[in-house]
Amino acid sequence: MIRLEAVQKLTEALKEAGKVAVLTGAGMSTASGIPDFRSRGGLYDRELNVEAILSESYFHSKPKLFWKYFKEIFGFQQIREVEPNAGHLFLAELEAMGKTVTIITQNVDGLHRKAGSSRVLEVHGSLDQARCPKCHEEYGLKDLLAEEIPRCRKHDVILKPDVVLFEGRVKHMEEAVDAICGCELFIVLGTSLTVYPVKELPNYIRHDRGITKAIINKEPTMMDELFDIVVHEEIVPVLNRVKQTI
Numbered sequence: 001m002i003r004l005e006a007v008q009k010l011t012e013a014l015k016e017a018g019k020v021a022v023l024t025g026a027g028m029s030t031a032s033g034i035p036d037f038r039s040r041g042g043l044y045d046r047e048l049n050v051e052a053i054l055s056e057s058y059f060h061s062k063p064k065l066f067w068k069y070f071k072e073i074f075g076f077q078q079i080r081e082v083e084p085n086a087g088h089l090f091l092a093e094l095e096a097m098g099k100t101v102t103i104i105t106q107n108v109d110g111l112h113r114k115a116g117s118s119r120v121l122e123v124h125g126s127l128d129q130a131r132c133p134k135c136h137e138e139y140g141l142k143d144l145l146a147e148e149i150p151r152c153r154k155h156d157v158i159l160k161p162d163v164v165l166f167e168g169r170v171k172h173m174e175e176a177v178d179a180i181c182g183c184e185l186f187i188v189l190g191t192s193l194t195v196y197p198v199k200e201l202p203n204y205i206r207h208d209r210g211i212t213k214a215i216i217n218k219e220p221t222m223m224d225e226l227f228d229i230v231v232h233e234e235i236v237p238v239l240n241r242v243k244q245t246i
Contacts, residue, residue: 006231007241010187013212013229014246017099017185022091023176023201024105024112027190027218031085031236034075034109056167063158067149070161074108074127076145084115087189090239092116102179104172106191106198108163121172121179123198129162170197177204180211188215189235193223202226 014020026034050073052058059066071077084092092115094101102119103112108127112120128141132152139159144150150159164170180186180201193199205211206226214229215221216238224230231238 003231003233004241006229007238007245009229010214010231010238011242011245013185013214014094014099014242017183017212019100019183020094020102020185020187021179021183022101022103022187022189023180023191023198024103024107024189025191025193026107028087028105028235029085029107029109029111030190031087031234032082032109032111033078034082034107034111051166054163054165056165059160059165064149067158070163071148076127079109079127080141080145082109082111084111085236087235087239088112088115088117090243093243102176102183104176104179104198104201106195119179121176123170123172123176124164125162125171127161127163130159131162132157133160173197176201180205181208183211185212185214188213188217188227190217191221192217192219193221199223 053066053069054073088111091101091103091112095118101117102121103117104121104123105112106124108122108124110126110128129138130144130150131138132155134155134157135152137152137154139150144159151157152159181204186202186205188202193202202213202223205213212229213227215224215227216231216233216235218232218234220232
């Protein structure tokens with residue numbers, strides 16, 4: 001049962017806020033049919049060693065095998081068919097209401113961009129791009145789907161995906177911190193806040209009472225106490241309620 005009091009608080013905070021920062025995780029995209037690897041029953045519960053495969057060292061030592069598993073793990077055959085859900089679309093609609101919305105996402109599916117959001121910081125990169133390690137030329141999703149092992153057309157070198165791999169360095173963290181510290185409303189959607197360094201972002205504003213902090217996640221997190229509004233429900237139904245009352 002959705003807590004109507006929490007929905008009302010979030011609605012009021014959205015009405016008043018001109019600058020909104022949103023941090024999204026895997027739970028944001030489950031309604032679009034993309035599995036949460038870390039949830040119960042996800043890939044992390046199988047024998048497949050996801051962290052070892054999706055690592056810098058594995059890519060450099062076994063690039064052909066890497067791409068085989070990479071495409072399997074991220075469901076490349078279905079990737080073009082995946083569409084933004086109502087939650088993605090709602091965040092994009094907030095911009096049409098005149099709000100400045102910065103989305104910081106751990107997801108690599110590109111659905112926030114596809115939904116129309118204009119300020120998206122993909123801290124873990126994106127699936128729909130790769131580049132040549134030698135000449136750094138960028139290749140899009142069409143090129144990645146055209147070959148089982150995508151290669152640079154100029155140098156015949158196996159491409160490296162834009163996705164941030166384990167042992168790699170996340171992107172846009174300074175911009176993310178700036179967006180959060182400069183907002184009036186900070187919303188966390190669908191992340192357990194366990195992956196470093198993104199999990200540290202709420203700590204930058206934990207003592208700032210001028211920023212309203214809200215989290216919507218299906219399960220409790222270790223950081224729930226940092227938030228003014230806490231909802232343990234599916235994201236889309238909650239945001240649909242907010243949209244009806246905003």
